Amino acid sequence: MTGLLWVTWRQHRAVVSWTTVLVLVVVLFSPDLIDWAFRNAFGAVVAVFWGAPLVAREFEERTYLVAWGQDVSPARWLAVKCGLLGSAAVVLAALLDVRQIGFTLFGFALGVVAGFVTRRTVPAIAFTLVGYVLVRWLFAGETSVWLFESSVLCGVFGAVLIPVAFVLLSWRTNAFRMGVA
Template identity: 35%
Template sequence: MTPTTTTATTTTTAEAVAPAATRARVGWGDLLWLTWRQHRWTVGGTAAIAVGLSALALGVAWHVEATGHARHSLLFDEYTYDSVARALALAPLMTGVLVAVFWAAPLLAREYEQRTHLVVWTQDLTPVRWLTGKVVLLGAAAAGLSAGLGAAVVVLLNTVNAHSAAGQRFGSFDSDAFEVVPHVQVGYALFGFALGLALSAVTRRTVLSMGLSFGVFFVVRGLVASLWRPYYATPLRTAMPFDPVAGGSSGDVWPGVDHLVVDVGYLNAAGAEVEVSHTACATPNSGPEEYGRCLADQGVVQLFVDHHPPDRVVPFQLVELGVYTAFAAGLLVLTFWWVKRMHRV
């Protein structure tokens, strides 16, 4: 009898292993929305001020255009439309420092002080992604608000110039008229934002970064305007005959209000600059004729003025935009590098 072998087949069903739970990566849309939610009051408040000032500038410009002159009194006799225009021209000049001090300077410093960066910068959200979202949204908002306010004030200044009975009130190279145009305002806003952000990252102190942003912003603006702007191009030189009797020029060729005067001085017969001693000639009892003859005795035969004509205004403004954009780019690179480096420590 042949034994029968029964083979039992055991079917083993492997239990399905549940996949490890992973957290979705924070998308750029979510990051921008969170940035807006966090800073909406700062951006909205600044936007309300900018819109209000723009409406005032356009309203004054409309009334000047409608009446045909800019000397209407407002409330009190000492306040006129052209004085209001000069005051409003200062508003866009403050936009960049406002962005630096109140938008950017607290941005990183507050996270460090409150230790919230330890929670925010997790594996799902790196410091670079977090910072990029802030820069994109807030930087674009700052540039847009600055450009819009600048455009409104430009309309006002041009209208006042066109209807001013006393002649042009705002020269093209005047600091307020030169700096208020939208493209230059964008450069100032980007520089202010990048400056405040860099100081916020380096100092990690809110009040300190705000104070430094305020001071450094105006120091840089002053140095660029006084030391760099007059030499974005080689100045033109205009020479005029020197009249010893009048103590000055005998010709009427002095550059007008639309020119940027870089330097004035004296030339001798060979066309070389002459260093004169004004103290020796300007005695208490000397009049214009004695003063002029004293200068002539020192070899002066011509006056000269180095200047930039008004057709260089727009190229100079574009150069200034490039200067401040380069500053902003360098400061942003420093900020990203600093934050990434310190996060690893």
């Protein structure tokens, strides 16, 4: 592994590993009730444990000064982290239920944005959880809202939130400066 792929794995391997194990156990062995509950909670798990700490912890422990102070530009750092972790979350969501993909993407993006807003891990988690549950509740049920199924709608929200994260990044730092490793 090289470059930011190494960095992403080294920093997030623990949370990615335990989430993967949990998903595999649920998919392969779990009884129906736990199965149903976990499938529906997966987006929240990714939101709270993958998305929210992503930048909140960097601010809280002041390591953003290290992460964004190397040759790699902050924008590239965020793009690679969101790309890799977002893709991994989508694959795991798809293993559970295709409908979870949209919810999971939304949760992840909401968590990242919350991290920029609060700059603290625990408030970012709280903010994310409240926002996630609120949106899931507003667009609950199997019925379609505005012609979209709620999962698709949440996926669209997630796709909108990711550019918001880049705007917030460029407020905090000289995100797109030259120099790419």
